[in-house]
Amino acid sequence: MTDNEDVSQHVFAPVEAPLSEKAAGDEAPPIVVARSVTPAPKPPEPPMEVVATWRELRGPWRVFAMSEWIMRDRVSFFDEIRARSDLSHKLRSMVVSTIIYLALYGLVMGISNSWQQALMSAIKLPVLFLVTLLICLPTLYFFNLLYGSQLTFGQTAALIMAAVTITAALTLAFASITLFFWLTVPDYEFFVLLNVGVLAITAWWGLSFLRQGMRHIQRVAPQARRILAIWVAIYAFVGTQMGWALKPFFGAPGQPFEFIRRTEGTFYTSVFRIILGLLGFRG
Amino acid sequence: MRRILQPFAIVERVLRDRIAYFAEIGRGEKLPAKIADLLAITVFGLAVFGFVAGLSGRDIAQALISTVKLPFLFLASGVICLPTLYYFSVLFGSRLRFLQTITLILTAQTVAAILSLGFAPISLLFWLSGSEPLFMVALDTAVLGLAAGLGLIFLVQGALYIQEAQPPDKITFFTWAWMFIKGTLRSLVLAGWMVVYGLVGTQLSYTLRPFFGVPLGGRDFWSSVGNVLAGLLRAGR
Numbered sequence: 001m002t003d004n005e006d007v008s009q010h011v012f013a014p015v016e017a018p019l020s021e022k023a024a025g026d027e028a029p030p031i032v033v034a035r036s037v038t039p040a041p042k043p044p045e046p047p048m049e050v051v052a053t054w055r056e057l058r059g060p061w062r063v064f065a066m067s068e069w070i071m072r073d074r075v076s077f078f079d080e081i082r083a084r085s086d087l088s089h090k091l092r093s094m095v096v097s098t099i100i101y102l103a104l105y106g107l108v109m110g111i112s113n114s115w116q117q118a119l120m121s122a123i124k125l126p127v128l129f130l131v132t133l134l135i136c137l138p139t140l141y142f143f144n145l146l147y148g149s150q151l152t153f154g155q156t157a158a159l160i161m162a163a164v165t166i167t168a169a170l171t172l173a174f175a176s177i178t179l180f181f182w183l184t185v186p187d188y189e190f191f192v193l194l195n196v197g198v199l200a201i202t203a204w205w206g207l208s209f210l211r212q213g214m215r216h217i218q219r220v221a222p223q224a225r226r227i228l229a230i231w232v233a234i235y236a237f238v239g240t241q242m243g244w245a246l247k248p249f250f251g252a253p254g255q256p257f258e259f260i261r262r263t264e265g266t267f268y269t270s271v272f273r274i275i276l277g278l279l280g281f282r283g
Numbered sequence: 284m285r286r287i288l289q290p291f292a293i294v295e296r297v298l299r300d301r302i303a304y305f306a307e308i309g310r311g312e313k314l315p316a317k318i319a320d321l322l323a324i325t326v327f328g329l330a331v332f333g334f335v336a337g338l339s340g341r342d343i344a345q346a347l348i349s350t351v352k353l354p355f356l357f358l359a360s361g362v363i364c365l366p367t368l369y370y371f372s373v374l375f376g377s378r379l380r381f382l383q384t385i386t387l388i389l390t391a392q393t394v395a396a397i398l399s400l401g402f403a404p405i406s407l408l409f410w411l412s413g414s415e416p417l418f419m420v421a422l423d424t425a426v427l428g429l430a431a432g433l434g435l436i437f438l439v440q441g442a443l444y445i446q447e448a449q450p451p452d453k454i455t456f457f458t459w460a461w462m463f464i465k466g467t468l469r470s471l472v473l474a475g476w477m478v479v480y481g482l483v484g485t486q487l488s489y490t491l492r493p494f495f496g497v498p499l500g501g502r503d504f505w506s507s508v509g510n511v512l513a514g515l516l517r518a519g520r
Contacts, residue, residue: 068373071373072378169370170370170371174366174367177367177483180486181486183490184489184490
């Protein structure tokens with residue numbers, strides 16, 4: 001140790017000396033440095049105030065305030081959910097805006113059949129999303145607990161509801177395009193495919209948003225991923241059956257208007273039967 | 284006279300110094316006034332070009348109808364695609380606001396309108412010198428497509444520039460490319476949106492046909508274009 005100290009003194013002492021001499025000898029450089037420094041630390045322009053936009057929304061545009069906030073400033077949104085601040089108010093406004101977005105898209109979806117079908121789809125589409133959520137929520141919450149999550153029931157509901165709201169808002173963004181294609185290319189198969197494609201894309205981004213939220217709130221990535229996979233599986237399982245029970249959403253152009261088509265069985269048994277039929281077995 | 288020419292000031296700014304113009308949009312300066320000017324130019328430029336294009340079939344009534352239809356074609360496809368661009372940009376962390384998005388889309392359309400307005404005399408010359416109708420159709424369609432494509436470049440550049448927290452003062456082609464790559468998903472969304480916009484635009488142009496007063500046949504936009512080219516080849520033989 002002492003050897004080292006000695007060496008360092010010997011080595012560094014002569015190096016420091018000329019430096020200090022230079023600094024002492026020249027008086028001009030410090031001033032030059034000071035001059036060049038003063039204009040440099042110009043404060044960077046503050047980032048554009050984005051939060052103001054959704055707060056400014058007035059009148060009927062107020063409906064979009066919630067989804068704007070969630071999308072633009074998601075970090076503060078997730079932080080508030082983690083802090084459990086004002087959860088019930090958030091949940092309420094998310095539910096209201098989801099209903100409005102999906103109802104508007106449902107109108108477009110059902111237009112291929114008749115105006116009655118359009119109205120019916122406007123009611124059914126929000127019901128499909130929200131009732132599925134309601135049915136799944138207890139299971140989702142308990143799975144969450146099982147994996148040692150600290151989230152409360154309200155937080156879980158708010159997080160999933162936010163993903164549904166995002167999905168609904170993005171779906172609504174496609175409404176004009178879907179309507180346009182129905183008006184110009186009145187081809188029923190294409191229309192159904194277009195709608196399914198839109199819902200698939202928007203649901204995908206809703207899910208990726210949910211993953212971000214889980215990561216932000218949960219902090220444990222692998223655990224969050226496992227919970228998310230289970231959630232998606234349950235939600236899809238129930239949602240498919242729900243959609244099956246509520247059909248028709250489109251109604252082919254020639255068909256008479258129906259409120260809810262009377263069908264037996266589930267989506268899965270009917271798919272199974274179709275596969276059996278294709279293979280040559282008659283169920 | 285000055286009042287009438289006033290909207291053209293914005294064209295000058297867009298084409299000469301687009302960086303300053305984008306910065307103004309980024310700061311949100313006088314957006315409603317800008318939108319009004321851009322709208323006026325888009326309608327005017329496309330109306331003039333629509334009139335000239337409608338003359339191809341030697342039918343004045345068709346020319347008058349096209350005067351109305353061509354601006355409507357552009358504005359309607361902009362309106363149809365606006366919500367998707369806005370919501371998907373916001374979802375991927377863009378700071379674009381609604382009015383800014385409208386301004387950018389209208390900028391793209393104004394550039395397209397100005398370019399086709401500039402081409403109108405050329406097209407008129409070809410018409411007066413007795414070009415066959417199918418050639419006029421091909422020429423005008425190509426000009427419109429090219430103009431719309433160049434306009435979209437302005438939209439992409441504007442969106443990228445506004446997105447930058449500290450945009451560079453001098454911008455070269457490589458800076459644009461770098462900004463585009465840096466945007467990753469956001470840039471992909473922009474590119475995907477342009478595809479949708481193109482699809483909607485072509486489909487709408489087929490729905491609103493005829494523009495030229497020349498029977499084209501064809502079951503959609505692309506087969507009509509194919510028919511025109513095939514007709515030209517046949518005539519040239």
